[in-house]
Amino acid sequence: MSSILFVLVLFNTGQTASEKSRLANTADAAVYSGLIWQARALNFQAYTNRAMVANQVSIGQMVSFSSWARYASILIRNVDYIANFIWVMKPFTSIANQIMGQVDNVVVNITEALIPVVDGVNGVLSNAQQAVYLASFAATPAIVQEVVEKNDERYNVNSAYAVIGMGENAMAWNNFAEQYDDRDALLRKADVVNRSKDEFTNARNIGQRQLLPGSPSKITIFPMRFWIKKEGRSNLIAEEGNSGDIEWEWKGKDTLSLHSETYRCSVRRGCGWRSHVELPMGWGSRYVNGDFECEEDDEGREICPEYMNENRWAEDLADLESEELDADYNGIRAYYDLSDLSEENKDPRLVLRIEVDLPEDEVRTASKIENLGSDSVPNEETGNGIGIGVFGTEDRMAGEGIASIASGEVFFHPPDDYNPSRRRGRYEIANLFNPYWEVRLTKTPIERRFMAWALRDSDLLTEGASGIAEGVAIFISEREEELSRLQHLQEDLQNQLDSTVDDVERAQIQSQLNAVNIEIADLESQNYDVNNLTQNLQQNLSQGVSSAANTQVAQYEQELEQYAQQQSEEFTDQFQDEIVGQVTDSLQEALEGAVEDAVESAISSFFGG
Template sequence: MDTIAIGLRLRRHRGARSARCATGGPHRQRGQALVLALVLLFAGLLALFFLFSTGQVTASRQRLTNAADAAAYSAAVWRARVLNFHAYANRAIVAQEAAVAQAVTLTSWAKYFENFTVTARRLASAWPPAAAVLAVVAKVAGTARNLTERTAADEIPLRAAPLLGYKSLLQRSQETLQLAADTFGLGAVANEVVRANDPGFFAFALGDGGAFAGFTRRYASDADRTRLRDVVIDSLDGFVKGPRRDDVRLLPLPSGCFGSTFDTSRWFQWWRKRGGTALTPDLERWEAVDTGSVHDYRRRRGFFSSSCQQYESLVVGWGAAEATDAAPLNGVQSNAGDTWDNAGATWRASLEMSGNGYTGFERYGGIERVRELNYAGLADPRFPVTQVVVLARSDGARVRTANALNVGTGRLRLFEHFAGDRLWAMAVGEVYFRRPPAAPARIEYASLYSPYWQARLAEPTAAQRAAVLAYVH
């Protein structure tokens, strides 16, 4: 029985060894799991580094994109403000021209009223009470005329002198700001904005091939300046623009044709007031004239018939003034308000046009050469737009990826590549013309006389994207 028991134990021991050999044994199982774990760990680290780097790049790109959008919008806002400044400046220049016209008009009318009262005093010399009153009125009128003339002589150079007048300074400031709204100036604005977001960012405006330079233009010819003259004339009030006209039938004074014609309007004499203000055709001189005369009718006999002819029988009031850029002409060139209906009074006004000889009336610079939209060069003259393309960049080394932080080494380093070793972002700002929502509901087309230029972000065009890609790569 001992021999049988020993044989059984030997067979069991051999069976156990055979089973262990068939299954590979516990030691061989532990070695294979370690290799698999190392592979999975390596893949997990790569995935972790990739996700970390991707997140860092995405966050950096988003910050750069936001900065580029802010820069493009700010650049567009600056350009819109420059265009609005042009509009305000043009309006202010129109106001200065209107003020010069008003100063000349008031001077002319003050001279007219003074001469009117002096003549009336002489005519009333046969009635001492009336003459005494008119003498006081004439003295007051003389003082008012002198004060008006002196004030106008001081005001005209301040508003319209060729070099240092307010409207000349406005026109030159337009040219200065126009340069600031070009690509170089907007690039400086864009760079300042992105650096305020991150000192490591840099931005500039992509060249537009002279598109903005052709968006506006400065008046070059007298035909261009005529447009500004028309705006000025339309802005004058009724008294300045004229005609300052009045026709009164003098019923107590019968004419030389009284009862001798069927036209009863010629039976009596007429008081005719004429006056007006005009800008001469060369656009370099304002003149104003005011006259008042009594007109009579006299019979003119011909060989076969006779007629009643009107003539200026008595000159009562006259006055004229001018603002020019040279020596005074002392002559009325226009027929503003039909002033030559009173030819005698107009001649007298011409002789006294220089007044007291104040030199301020000789320092008017003429209609300015302001800036306006270049309608001929615009794709849509009614609602034009101008765009600025902003490129923002950041050094690729500043992106805190796994490689930049030296977290992964050797085979754990990821392949990273930025265009030009930089991170780039693109944005487009657009300037457009639109009345504000609170304005009256009516359509107004774009011009540089209305300050309704606004800014917004726009979607880049295919051509702009291609230009940016060519620059980056």
């Protein structure tokens, strides 16, 4: 009979150890899954921020191409005018002029159709950022709850420590990032856009060597020298309107000029190339959303900022013949970034700590097996030794069950962190423009372990400081007893290892010994100082989260969902059908109109209409 009881005790010990291991794995999985959602939400903000910048650059490209088409059309127009005096060239220049005019019309129609579409996409992305961020406010507790339930329906994540941990995480998430729509923030985003422009948009400059391959940069026919210069550029412009809001404009300019200089000598200045003359050959400019960059002087002349370094006269002509694109454009939209953009906030973290527990009556020990024994040890001796309950084993667990706590964090981890040699003296601080947010599990601090332990005994907290101090002493005593037990087990395992010859058995014993060594090292590394533990517990409980201990997770989750739904509902309705119809209708209409114009012009040209 004693051997049977011994087997039952071993069975109970194994079941308890197995449940403890499964609880730990479940807690780790729940923390990791909850934080993965938050990391993905932050990376979503980064991807959408980059997408909005790319879309702004694409609008700049469309305006640039439209400006270039305008310039090319005027250049061919000027060449066709000169061909009036060179009759051999006139038929060719006339056809080229008509074709370039139609190309310019097609480019304008497509540009005017696409700019509102791309701008509308940016509006959708801006609203999606807010909807995702607000929805994530409630998603983490729901994910934690679901992961725990999917692992085992007997497991709970509604302890005071778990609710406090999720409450702290929710408050940290709420304060981690924010939507920026103020003047300085939008100008900061506009600076990112201007610095992200491609070469064609930023500076489409071509010198004589590129225009005439094999030629020198300047052709000298003494005492004069000549060169051709092509210059072009587009900018995103911001101007504060009458209402105080920022007005946005994309503007492009393109010019081509013939330059000449004459070599002259004078007594006062000596000899050198002087008397610079510019002969404009082609020019063009287009803009979207109003040309507020230019201002009138006292004499009524329009003064515009200079884009060109050499083709100043051609630029003046481009300003005079500048055309506005008939397209809706709203400029830089509101976007999300970290709430704290200071240099001190280089490495912010989002922490989540939870506790998963299993009540004592749900642990599948021998006492829960039907017909094996009663739920308690019999009080009276049985006559035959096989009465009900004779094999009963009394289950006693600290805290009336088994529990496991887990911690994790979201952190910013750029690729250069994997290879520090690539940094070259640079270090990228955390931001919401690069999707480098990752998740990792972390070690739970000793004060947090004590906090979880203390919250399971309401008497410790209701008795005030004296109760907490007494609890700290009990907590430390239990940890010391656990350490002593593990050290004895370590010694026994080491003796078994030394006396065992079989390789398979040695490997099994070594594996157990390694696990015990890790637990011992963990316990020995903790600072079990009474004053520190008491002070840290009181500090953690006094940070406005202790009230969460009286709130059930389901109720807490429901409140978060209601808040997120209330905040994000209006955005969901706005962008669901906003883009699809606009893309289809406007682009189809523009292309049909452009094709009809081109066909009519071609028929008229070839048949003498």
